[in-house]
Amino acid sequence: MALWGGRFSQAADQSFKHFNDSLRFDYRLAEQDIIGSIAWSKSLVTVNILSIDEQKRLEQALNELLISVQQDAAQILQSDAEDIHSWVEQKLIEKVGDLGKKLHTGRSRNDQVATDLKLWCKAEITDLIKAISHLQLQLVNTAEQYQDAIMPGYTHLQRAQPVTFAHWCLAYFEMLVRDKSRMQSTLARLDVSPLGSGALAGTAYPIDRELLAQNLGFATATNNSLDSVSDRDHVMELLSNASIGMNHLSRFAEDLIIFNSGEANFVELSDRVTSGSSLMPQKKNPDALELIRGKSGRVFGALSAAMMTFKGLPLAYNKDMQEDKEGLFDALDTWHECLAMAALVLDGLNINHQVCLNAAKQGYSNATELADYLVAKGIPFREAHHIVGEAVVGAIAKKKALEELTIDEFKLFSQVIEQDVYAILSIESCLNKRNAKGGVAPIQISTAIKKAKNSLNDS
Numbered sequence: 236m237a238l239w240g241g242r243f244s245q246a247a248d249q250s251f252k253h254f255n256d257s258l259r260f261d262y263r264l265a266e267q268d269i270i271g272s273i274a275w276s277k278s279l280v281t282v283n284i285l286s287i288d289e290q291k292r293l294e295q296a297l298n299e300l301l302i303s304v305q306q307d308a309a310q311i312l313q314s315d316a317e318d319i320h321s322w323v324e325q326k327l328i329e330k331v332g333d334l335g336k337k338l339h340t341g342r343s344r345n346d347q348v349a350t351d352l353k354l355w356c357k358a359e360i361t362d363l364i365k366a367i368s369h370l371q372l373q374l375v376n377t378a379e380q381y382q383d384a385i386m387p388g389y390t391h392l393q394r395a396q397p398v399t400f401a402h403w404c405l406a407y408f409e410m411l412v413r414d415k416s417r418m419q420s421t422l423a424r425l426d427v428s429p430l431g432s433g434a435l436a437g438t439a440y441p442i443d444r445e446l447l448a449q450n451l452g453f454a455t456a457t458n459n460s461l462d463s464v465s466d467r468d469h470v471m472e473l474l475s476n477a478s479i480g481m482n483h484l485s486r487f488a489e490d491l492i493i494f495n496s497g498e499a500n501f502v503e504l505s506d507r508v509t510s511g512s513s514l515m516p517q518k519k520n521p522d523a524l525e526l527i528r529g530k531s532g533r534v535f536g537a538l539s540a541a542m543m544t545f546k547g548l549p550l551a552y553n554k555d556m557q558e559d560k561e562g563l564f565d566a567l568d569t570w571h572e573c574l575a576m577a578a579l580v581l582d583g584l585n586i587n588h589q590v591c592l593n594a595a596k597q598g599y600s601n602a603t604e605l606a607d608y609l610v611a612k613g614i615p616f617r618e619a620h621h622i623v624g625e626a627v628v629g630a631i632a633k634k635k636a637l638e639e640l641t642i643d644e645f646k647l648f649s650q651v652i653e654q655d656v657y658a659i660l661s662i663e664s665c666l667n668k669r670n671a672k673g674g675v676a677p678i679q680i681s682t683a684i685k686k687a688k689n690s691l692n693d694s
């Protein structure tokens with residue numbers, strides 16, 4: 236039976252009922268709804284709506300229900316209740332009879348759903364932070380394993396300067412540090428309880444909302460009842476965080492797809508995260524990575540959908556807001572799954588050291604070193620840049636790398652070039668020189684790995 240039958244003489248049309256009901260997705264808020272209800276029952280004692288004994292009976296029945304949904308959440312989907320709030324109330328009444336009908340005194344589904352969703356978000360943030368940390372750990376371990384794997388670094392997807400595979404891993408580690416801190420700051424902002432805001436104007440019972448908030452594990456209670464029931468900032472924030480996080484994962488996937496291509500052949504993906512072609516027997520496709528890249532689209536879509544849904548809503552609650560949940564659930568599930576999948580991809584990754592090194596040596600990626608060498612010999616950088624540009628053209632014409640030019644050939648471009656140029660042009664020297672904080676020098680990388688590991692242990 237619906238919660239609101241009194242005013243109606245006709246039953247809802249079946250198609251409208253299906254259209255309106257949210258149980259098929261908001262069943263995921265069952266635990267939060269029950270926990271919120273237990274806290275609310277305690278508040279009702281303080282305003283003499285429930286006796287201590289009545290509250291105990293309600294609490295016991297709600298706890299039984301909690302255990303039952305923790306064991307089998309799918310049972311909820313068998314019901315034709317309108318939403319999770321109706322379902323919990325219905326079940327409670329089945330258990331304790333008329334006493335169950337007292338629970339909704341002074342409460343509205345509007346402050347209830349806002350509370351449930353915030354409680355759900357808090358738990359989800361904790362889980363997502365763990366999933367981010369797991370991927371970070373995998374990145375650091377991979378970095379440690381491949382500290383000496385030199386590969387080309389790119390700008391414009393053109394070989395630019397040599398880097399190491401470890402440096403690449405740590406770049407993604409840093410993105411995840413920011414993803415995590417965004418989640419932490421969202422958590423701090425949403426940790427404010429809307430319960431006791433009523434439908435929109437506040438509850439008519441003199442409830443200590445701060446105590447109620449505390450009982451629910453919130454840092455504090457909201458300040459304005461209109462805002463409390465219509466605030467979905469946390470939904471938009473989490474979808475933004477998820478979108479930025481998926482943006483990172485999508486770039487990670489794209490990099491590895493390129494590294495894994497036949498053209499680059501820098502890495503080999505494990506059989507555990509690839510699949511074959513039904514026609515071409517030789518194929519091993521990077522499906523896990525392509526799906527991570529592809530699924531980012533639906534997460535960005537959920538963010539736009541939420542923005543569009545909320546932007547025109549007058550205060551306070553409107554049924555449009557029921558649309559907040561499916562996109563949020565789907566986006567956060569997707570992000571979570573992609574974080575785990577990215578970690579699994581790294582777990583079985585193999586680097587083709589020699590191919591990476593050869594590629595790093597090609598493409599004149601030590602040209603900047605030659606320019607710096609000329610600068611050290613007193614030539615202004617702009618002029619040095621021009622000379623090296625000419626030397627690169629000369630080397631291309633001779634089908635040689637820069638370090639393969641003879642001293643006589645070098646002297647055609649600048650008289651100041653001497654024998655000592657060869658040491659400067661070695662790939663090791665390219666790396667070692669970049670020894671300022673954040674650079675690719677092996678000393679910097681091992682320091683960065685240690686720091687990254689410590690930060691994971693601390694958190």
Ligand code: ARG
Binds near residue numbers: 257261345552556
């Ligand atoms: N199922 C609703 C939602 O998800 C719960 C709140 C309903 N409130 C109401 N006044 N109809 O938003």
